[in-house]
Amino acid sequence: xxxxxxxxxxxxxxxxxxxxxxxxxxxxxxxxxxxxxxxxxxxxxxxxxxxxxxxxxxxxxxxxxxxxxxxxxxxxxxxxxxxxxxxxxxxxxxxxxxxxxxxxxxxxxxxxxxxxxxxxxxxxxxxxxxxxxxxxxxxxxxxxxxxxxxxxxxxxxxxxxxxxxxxxxxxxxx
Amino acid sequence: xxxxxxxxxxxxxxxxxxxxxxxxxxxxxxxxxxxxxxxxxxxxxxxxxxxxxxxxxxxxxxxxxxxxxxxxxxxxxxxxxxxxxxxxxxxxxxxxxxxxxxxxxxxxxxxxxxxxxxxxxxxxxxxxxxxxxxxxxxxxxxxxxxxxxxxxxxxxxxxxxxxxxxxxxxxxxx
Numbered sequence: 001x002x003x004x005x006x007x008x009x010x011x012x013x014x015x016x017x018x019x020x021x022x023x024x025x026x027x028x029x030x031x032x033x034x035x036x037x038x039x040x041x042x043x044x045x046x047x048x049x050x051x052x053x054x055x056x057x058x059x060x061x062x063x064x065x066x067x068x069x070x071x072x073x074x075x076x077x078x079x080x081x082x083x084x085x086x087x088x089x090x091x092x093x094x095x096x097x098x099x100x101x102x103x104x105x106x107x108x109x110x111x112x113x114x115x116x117x118x119x120x121x122x123x124x125x126x127x128x129x130x131x132x133x134x135x136x137x138x139x140x141x142x143x144x145x146x147x148x149x150x151x152x153x154x155x156x157x158x159x160x161x162x163x164x165x166x167x168x169x170x171x172x173x174x
Numbered sequence: 175x176x177x178x179x180x181x182x183x184x185x186x187x188x189x190x191x192x193x194x195x196x197x198x199x200x201x202x203x204x205x206x207x208x209x210x211x212x213x214x215x216x217x218x219x220x221x222x223x224x225x226x227x228x229x230x231x232x233x234x235x236x237x238x239x240x241x242x243x244x245x246x247x248x249x250x251x252x253x254x255x256x257x258x259x260x261x262x263x264x265x266x267x268x269x270x271x272x273x274x275x276x277x278x279x280x281x282x283x284x285x286x287x288x289x290x291x292x293x294x295x296x297x298x299x300x301x302x303x304x305x306x307x308x309x310x311x312x313x314x315x316x317x318x319x320x321x322x323x324x325x326x327x328x329x330x331x332x333x334x335x336x337x338x339x340x341x342x343x344x345x346x347x348x
Binding site: 003127141157 | 185203204
């Protein structure tokens, strides 16, 4: 399937609603337990998504479209949500994510991006040149990746409870 | 986390809403393409969930709670949705799933299951004795497994489009 802005926005604008459907008013055991060790729980994942809306996706779009000679992105901090989410509740994070996402889709639409813009480049600190289209495709897939992760983290809370069915449930073996 | 009926229903009752949020009115390219080869597309997965509501979960609950001496489950047909979904649209399948799930949760609640019921057993055709609690936990995890699968099938439509980011996106490497 080839990239388009509209197909990407179709996913991006659904994510806040998907997250709400998955976890609004759910028992805290589903969202406060992780997969063991240093893994993230659902609350951590939502905090990570909030942080991305603030510092990752749209700021990188701006760098690519800017006239500055150095188009290197700032590295994205994958652990800062542990501080930033402190003292917040899951409903607060979901609400914050929803508002930020809505605003960011508005910013994206307001740029009226053409095919020419989509080929413009920035520099990723780890692997070099990337296009605007690749950045926007990644933003989209990143949402889906974390929706799958949330499903997995929740599913693993019942890892023992399914008994011998464990071998039929791929998600418990990832 | 230990099994309870109520925590299981929390997931089971959300799934129709999660599926709707993920795919209602989305471009058909997201739901009609698969992961390649003989894999399922999103439409196939929803058809599989519909079929499970009709022939798998509640019928197996009934077998376990019945007084019949042979409590062997009928094998679940994992491919029948290719016939059963024929001629239907995705919105029709989503609607069918929503109604069946609502009815089935009603049936489950109406049984007023006690801890003693949860320990009652049926016989899985492949791996033998399983308890009612294990069946209900599996129903719950099965939903989450397919939500993760749907995210993955959608994400893979952009596998080429993310460029070098592919190595950071776990979902594209599953």
